[in-house]
Amino acid sequence: MLDGCVPWPEEFAERYRAAGYWKDETLGEMLRARAREHGDRPALVAPRGNTRRTARPGAQASDLEAGREAGGATGSEAGWETERQTGTETRTEAGTKAGGEAERETGEQTRTETGRQTGTETAWERLTYAELDARADRVAAGLHALGIAPGDRVVVQLTNTTAFVTLIFGLFRLGALPVFALPAHRSSEITYFCEFTGAIAYVIPDEDEYHRLAEEVLRKTTTLEHVLTKIPEAEPADLPRPDPADVALFLLSGGTTGVPKLVPRTHQEWAYSGRAVAEACAYDGDTVHLVSLPLGHNWPLTHGLLATFHAGGTLVLADGPSPDETFPLIEGEGVTETGLVPGVALLWMEAAEWGEHDLSSLRRVTIGGSKLSDELAKRVEPALGCRLQQAFGMAEGLCGFHRPEDPPEVVLVSQGIPVSPADEMRVVDEDDRDVPPGEVGQLLARGPYTVRGYYRSPAHNAQAFTRDGFYRTGDLVRLLPTGHVVFEGRVKDQINRGGDKIAAEEVENHLLAHPNVRQAALVGVPDEVLGERSCACVVPRGEAPALPELAAFLRGRGVAAFKIPDRLEIMTDFPLTPLGKVSKKALTAMVT
Ligand code: J2J
Structure with a gap:
């Protein structure tokens, strides 16, 4: 298994294989099997290409970019350099050294239509299983031609388009590992994903906002060699088969820590x-x-x-x-x-x-x-x-x-x-003892698709997992006699803002960087629509900052918009627990 990941103990792996849960099949082969079974069935209907709505004029000609290439400048690197110096348009024409090797998409296999249904000018694309399968082969070959190799990490920040799906199946076929970022992430998060995983490529929507973001990320990272806005394709090539037991992708954890945690998942x-x-x-x-x-x-x-x-x-x-x-x-x-x-x-x-x-x-x-x-x-x-x-x-x-x-x-x-x-599943009290049936406790989980550790996080893993490999979910639940799970709250320091998870500590660290913030604590307050919103409690240093100023400060630090506090409460001090830690429970009660 990839270095930095925690494998399942062999006895569990053996059990999961014997029961047929784990098959000798990669994610790319799963798609291939469907294409063989029913190639002409519709597999995917989605906005075409790699922009949110209508392709911007000129987008086709400017769609592939190689940002930097290790050891030497390419035409496109010069492009980035020049642009970075002048601070103007960051796009460069395709047909660079790297781009020239990858064939351009022909569009022959697909029908497009104007987004009649939505009333916008979104171009829609429909792919059958056979078409999607063939496209994934071409993308795998195109990525390979660019110099992306099995095991390489690629940060994927795309909107919901066919490009997203063809890219990830191309990566799965090649054995290169997508790191799933969200469209809302900004330079603080993306830079971290790139650095932490040593990503060599970063794929963005072909939109100005993301071009600017990529420019910023390129300035701050050391490993990125390519920024792609176009999914490269080439004649399918014979590529070595990835190991189905090895890591295929990284998901982002909802998180509770100062920096996001990445979840390695195998094929x-x-x-x-x-x-x-x-x-x-x-x-x-x-x-x-x-x-x-x-x-x-x-x-x-x-x-x-x-x-x-x-x-x-x-x-x-x-x-x-x-x-x-x-x-x-x-x-x-x-x-x-x-x-x-x-x-x-x-x-x-x-x-x-x-x-x-x-x-x-x-x-x-x-x-x-x-x-x-x-x-x-x-x-x-x-x-x-x-x-x-x-x-x-x-x-x-x-x-x-x-x-x-x-x-x-x-x-x-x-x-x-x-x-x-x-x-x-186990439902346990603070001392990891099982609570009586039907009572509320923390949910612990283990099983054939629950990971045994975060990527490159041994110290955190020692707390987040029990010795016998159960993941501490941080969720408070009770079980019905039928085995159904009822969510009752959480013990983790996280805010669930309408499904978007915010690690309080991550935002607090950003707030603490503000010169007028002495202490900061982020808590969740009930909200009718989102379930919860975030409230920043701040003990000021000198003049108390106002919310718009703090929001602008966080945006300036490249923090995703959903993490920016919805409310600000200025306080003179924070309530403490008997152990002298800030009591989030008491704070929450004060602001609710
Ligand atoms: C309360 N809290 C919930 C629910 C998740 C299926 C569905 C959701 C996710 C997901 C997912 C909740 N009621 N119905 O990955 O495969 C909170 C819990 C949980 C955290 C995980 C899936 N459903 N939650 O939401 O990684 O606190 O996954 O631990 O984004 O969301 O968040 P995430």
Whole structure:
């Protein structure tokens, strides 16, 4: 296994292989198998290319960039250098040394159409399984021709487009490892991902904002050799087969620490998580799953992409979850399944009242990522005219969904039940002792798709995992007699802002860098739509800063917008625990 990762003990690996959970199959081979079984079925419907909406004029000609190449300047490096000096346009023409080797996309295999359904000028692309499979081979060869090798890390920060999907399957085929960033991340996060993983390439949307971001990241990092805005393609080449037991990708953990943690996932266990979700949700070839949340999260990747492809269904990608964007797509594409965070579900329920779009193809919506209140849960089925299922999960592994046969009284009050019979859960007290059945405690998880450690984090792993390999989720739960999990809160220092996870310590560190901040603590306050919002509690040094100033300060430090505090409370001191630590519990009570 990749250096810096914690393998499963052999006895567990053996058990998971023997039970058939771990197959001798890479993620690239999973797609190949589907293409062989039913090549002409629709696999993917998504905005084409690599821009959010309409391709900007000239975008085709400027689509491939190699930022730096180790050991010597290329034409495109000069481009970056020049641009960095002048601070003007950062794009360079394709056809650089590296780019010249990669063939350009021909577009022959696909049909495009103007986004009639959405009323924007988004160009949509449809790929069958055979087309997607062939494209992934071409992308793997194109990446290889650029000099990206098996084991190399590639930070992927793309919006929900066909480019996203073809890129990651190209990477899986090549055995290069995507590091999944989110479109909202900015230089602070991206620089860290690049440095920490030693990434040699960074893939961005072909948009000015991301060109500027890439320029900043290039200035701060040492390992990046390529910044790509176009997914390179070349004639398929014979490439060595990646080891299915080795790491295939890195997911970002919701996190509780000062710097984000990365979760290494292997081909075989991550593929299994998608297969197990497909089985739990009874997906089949008629499934049309819409992903409108950012695809780089574990949830849409497993429940959307992997489960749908495993079942031979159709994956539809939208650029965002707003009803304006998604309702016409549901109607136009006959979407049957989708996953939503509670805040978006509320928005959809309100918009559905207008009755402007036919949503009758929807069979079920799945709500998860943050706690769905029992009250809202009751309103979902009548408002959206389809079944409700809840889901919980984590980038580290364990996930649970309801089953089609679960009765409404269970679906309304619990968040799901683990997808694998081999998932192990313990609910424990502060001393790691099992609590009596039905009582609240911290959830510990172990199983065939729950990792045994974060990437290159031995010290943190010693706390985040028990000695016998259970992951400490930081979630407070209780189990129903049926085994369903009910989320009751958390012990981790994290804020769940409408499904976006914020590690309090990370934001506090940024706040503390401000000259007028002596002490900082970030806490969550209840919010009707998002579930929680963030509130920065600050003890000032000298004149107290105002929220807009602090927000601008954090933006200036390259912090993703969702992490910027929603509220600011200025205090003279912080309440302490008996041990003399800042009491977040007391602070939360003070500001709520
Ligand atoms: C309360 N809290 C929840 C829920 C996740 C499926 C679904 C979600 C994720 C995900 C995922 C919750 N109610 N229904 O990866 O495969 C909180 C918990 C958890 C954390 C993990 C999947 N569903 N949560 O949200 O890595 O606190 O994964 O530990 O983003 O989200 O966040 P993340």
